[in-house]
Amino acid sequence: SRTVTDVICPFCGTLCDDIEVVVSDDGKELHEVYNACAIGAEKFLHSQAKDRITRPxxxxxxxxxxxxxxxxxxxxxxxxxxxxxxxxxxxxxxxxxxxxxxxxxxxxxxxxxxxxxxxxCHGTSLIAVQDIGIPSCTLGEVKNRADRILFWGCNPAHAHPRHMSRYSIFPRGFFTGKGHTGRKVIVVDPRRTDTAKIADIHLQVEQGRDYELFDAFRVAFKGEHLPDVVAGIPKEKIYEAAETLKSGRFAIIFFGMGVTQSLGKNHNIDAAIAVTRDLNEYTKAAIMPMRGHxxxxxxxxxxxxxxxxxxxxxxxxxxxxxxxxxxxxxxxxxxxxxxxxxxxxxxxxxxxxxxxxxxxxxxxxxxxxxxxxxxxxxxxxxxxxxxxxxxxxxxxxxxxxxxxxxxxxxxxxxxxxxxxxxxxxxxxxxxxxxxx
Ligand code: SF4
CATH class of the missing domain: 3.40.50.740 (Rossmann fold)
Structure with missing residues (x-):
């Protein structure tokens, strides 16, 4: 058998490009998959299923x-x-x-x-981009520059399992040599997901109240007055999260279906992009949809x-x-x-x-x-x-x-x-x- 390196994983939008696959010498059988996460490896191995349907x-x-x-x-x-x-x-x-x-x-x-x-899925994001544009970047820039990571309505620990280790939370990049310890992670999610469990700040937003919370961030950036509680979150936590984002050198907001397909839909993303735009008054900030397929x-x-x-x-x-x-x-x-x-x-x-x-x-x-x-x-x-x-x-x-x-x-x-x-x-x- 032989090992093929630098293989791309065709499962999720992370498109990991460091997969190694062991195949038979004649290239007809796939034996092992290395570096992929469980769902990515399963896709490779599924191609070898004995009961696979091969004719229309x-x-x-x-x-x-x-x-x-x-x-x-x-x-x-x-x-x-x-x-x-x-x-x-x-x-x-x-x-x-x-x-x-x-x-x-x-x-x-x-x-x-x-x-x-x-x-x-992210059709609402595409509508929002047509509405007001999108300040975005590449995952390479995230890895090398981002020291403030915000996941809003997404759970990469399950949906994009290697995203955090390759690009967002853990990797050491050119300007992010300390890896995880040099970054602050914020998660906004009504559930205490596995991603939320490793965050520095978890804002447990009330289901369907994301739009209000986005607006609250815009108010908090300016240091203006907030009601005591917004979308189920005490204002102190919102000010803290806003200051955390502002104090970074490069902030990235990743968002998923928890916010694209909940109440408000494309208007939530309008607001998310506006938050990113406002944040650029204080530091460099970008935003990116967590695409699935x-x-x-x-x-x-x-x-x-x-x-x-x-x-x-x-x-x-x-x-x-x-x-x-x-x-x-x-x-x-x-x-x-x-x-x-x-x-x-x-x-x-x-x-x-x-x-x-x-x-x-x-x-x-x-x-x-x-x-x-x-x-x-x-x-x-x-x-x-x-x-x-x-x-x-x-x-x-x-x-x-x-x-x-x-x-x-x-x-x-x-x-x-x-x-x-x-x-x-x-x-x-x-x-x-x-x-x-
Ligand atoms: Fe494949 Fe997993 Fe990478 Fe997604 S995170 S591209 S499923 S190996």
Missing amino acids: RMRQEDGSWKEITYDEAIDYTARMLVNAKKPLMYGWSSTNCEAQAIGSEIGELVGAVVDNTATV YNVTGSGQVWGWLFGFPYAVDLSRGFARYNPGDTTANDLLRRDEVDAVLVIASDPGAHFPFSSVKKIYDLPSVAIDPHETPTTEVCRVHVPVAFVGIEVGGCAYRMDNVPIETRKVVEPPEGMMTDEEFLGRVLARIKELQGV
Whole structure:
């Protein structure tokens, strides 16, 4: 066997780039994974599952599955998209930018709505960025410069397990040679999470009252008067946290779904960005969303270049329209506005409301995913594909918008297609059917 070094982990938005993988000499089997966290290692090892599905399958009337060929799956997918008046093409967050680009071309040709997982995650952050901009930075700058770390509504100890050791709390960087001891960590979370347990200050905000607390920080920075308690937190603690941030040389605010999907949504992020902007009156400060899927950021980038919008892009009128709340996947499903669904590289079956999942079940649908998931179980056709970042390379964007080329480390099972190949063949078939 041999060891492949500098492998990128294709699981979360941290995109760790120091993974080592032991593979057989012929490159057909993956034996060991080093340096990854438990969830990252599990993804690599899952590619070796003995019961892995390696051929497309179609659900029959009685609910059983029948194996079909890739050619049949390509034809079904192309016809489904061409015949639909307004198909939804959803997901895109756990595949590479190359596949996302081909999917975008298909979306334009068939007049689809393309939406990614930001729709139930950081879409609100993207709206806020469009509202008032974002003073951000890279994770490298955080590691080398940041001495004040604020986690708001996120729990990296569980969701991004190596984020704290590689970039935020523990690493020794150029100007942060003391590592953890040179940094102050603040966590804002209603729960006493494992991340909160290692913080210097934990502000246990009342559920849904984040907006008030953001505003209180802006007041506290200026030393102005606060009520005795804001959002369940005594004012002394807010002044203390505000002074801690102001006294640092470089402060970074990381925020997650606890604040993007709670009461206030995008307005919370408007306020968070305003806090960051105000903090820059006293010291250097930046803010960054903790993106979940490893390439959800890339999906927003690709559509940003192509269509001008990062998610919820409606191409059904021949030009790009963007109106979150109207052109977002769940809203379209709820209003019965789409008549076919293609899901790729995500799992709405596990994360969408039951009523939306039921709609997917009732419509012509295709799920493209290496795993068996709740989504593949409700779609009519399941197309298994190679694991991006393990069995095929390609570009992915880290949560700080840095593009990173992922690596192929092992061969996919014989005859399996990649996302890019499958979508490329679907695109060619659509052109045939449309006579383009
Ligand atoms: Fe993979 Fe994220 Fe774990 Fe890093 S922190 S090894 S990118 S799952």
